[in-house]
Amino acid sequence: MPTPDDVHISAPYYMRRIRSFVLREGRMTPAQQRAFDTLWSRFGIDYRGISQDFATHFARSAPLVMEIGFGNGEALAWASEHDQSRNFLGVEVHGPGVGRLMNALAARDAGNVRLYKHDAVEVLENEIAPGTLAEVRIWFPDPWHKKRHNKRRLIQPEFVALLASRMATNGLLHLATDWQPYAEHMLEVMEAAPAWRNQLGPAQYAEKPEWRIETHFERRGLKLGHGVWDLLYRKA
Numbered sequence: 328m329p330t331p332d333d334v335h336i337s338a339p340y341y342m343r344r345i346r347s348f349v350l351r352e353g354r355m356t357p358a359q360q361r362a363f364d365t366l367w368s369r370f371g372i373d374y375r376g377i378s379q380d381f382a383t384h385f386a387r388s389a390p391l392v393m394e395i396g397f398g399n400g401e402a403l404a405w406a407s408e409h410d411q412s413r414n415f416l417g418v419e420v421h422g423p424g425v426g427r428l429m430n431a432l433a434a435r436d437a438g439n440v441r442l443y444k445h446d447a448v449e450v451l452e453n454e455i456a457p458g459t460l461a462e463v464r465i466w467f468p469d470p471w472h473k474k475r476h477n478k479r480r481l482i483q484p485e486f487v488a489l490l491a492s493r494m495a496t497n498g499l500l501h502l503a504t505d506w507q508p509y510a511e512h513m514l515e516v517m518e519a520a521p522a523w524r525n526q527l528g529p530a531q532y533a534e535k536p537e538w539r540i541e542t543h544f545e546r547r548g549l550k551l552g553h554g555v556w557d558l559l560y561r562k563a
Contacts, residue, residue, distance in 0.1 A: 359426025366429040370437075374445040376453045381414065384441050389414045390461035395447040395481075396420075396468055400428025401542045407432075407440045410538070413461070415440045418447040448486065455493045462499040463490055467544055470506035482513045484520065491522035494562040499526075502558040503539060505548040510556035517560050526559040533557040 355363075363371075372384060382388040390413045397403045397417045407415040417440065419425050425444045432440050443450050468481045482502065490500060500523065504510050510532070517523055518530055527533050535541075535557050545555060 355423050355426055358430060359423050362426040362429040362433070363422070366433050370429050370432055370440060370442050371425075372441050372443050372454075374443060374450065374454065376449075378456045379454045381416070381441075381459065385414045385439065387414070389439070391416055391459060392462040392464065393418065393455075393460050394464040394466070396465065397424065397428065398467075398542075398544060399424045400431060402464075402466060402540055403440065404428060404431045404437075405540050406538060407437055408435065411439055413439065416443070417441075418443045418445065418450055420444065420446060447481075448489070451489055451493055457492055458495050460490075460494050460498055462501065463494065464501045464539075466501070466503040466539065467505060467542075467548075468509075470504060470509040480509065480512060482509075482516050484516055487516060487520045488522060491520070491562055496562055498562040500558075500560045500562070501536070501539070502560075503535075503555065505545065505553040505555050507554060507556070510558075513556075513558055517558060520560075522563055523560040524563050526561050533559045 372379065381391055392406070392410075392413050393416045394403050394406075395418050397419045398421075400417065400419075403415060403417045417425075417428065419428075419442070422444060425442055428442065443454075465481065470480070487500070494500070500517075502513050502517075504513065514530060514532070518525065525531055535555065536559070539557070549555070
């Protein structure tokens, strides 16, 4: 199992890793495809498997916030517009959402967002240097609610140890879910992780912070009667 000080996850671990997503690439609209054709060179970072100098990508040095699995990009677009003192790095495997977000970013000439269309674990393993990240946001990841699929959940001990190795000291990890069993699983994993401390105190959930807007996805869940749980952890 990796420790918070590990720089690289070994190949045998990578070969055994169970992915937390299934790539069901929906059909992109013409506008989303045009975004890849015309805007990727502006907003996209091609995965190369080597450590990246993000100050070069953004043409400035600033604290780096990473959102993993940004979906249609609604929250990332809002956050980057309302917090322009920081740089934002989005990672998403599904093309339509990436294309939609690039169009939204171009419409307001955003300069503080860069995107990967790639597996976040591989990006973290190979392209993010230790101590790089000021904050990581993982909001409403797939809960894999069937018991036989729980092993596919992204929030696992190995993964949060990898995250810790890429975070700056006192960096923030913000998790959110609308599936109570996953919230309980997240809390159990995080409370047992030696590299993390709960910002609110042991085993505490947080109120929704002002920087996490209520998205279309969240509103849909609330209408179905789902609760929402936020967790805030600091890199020890």
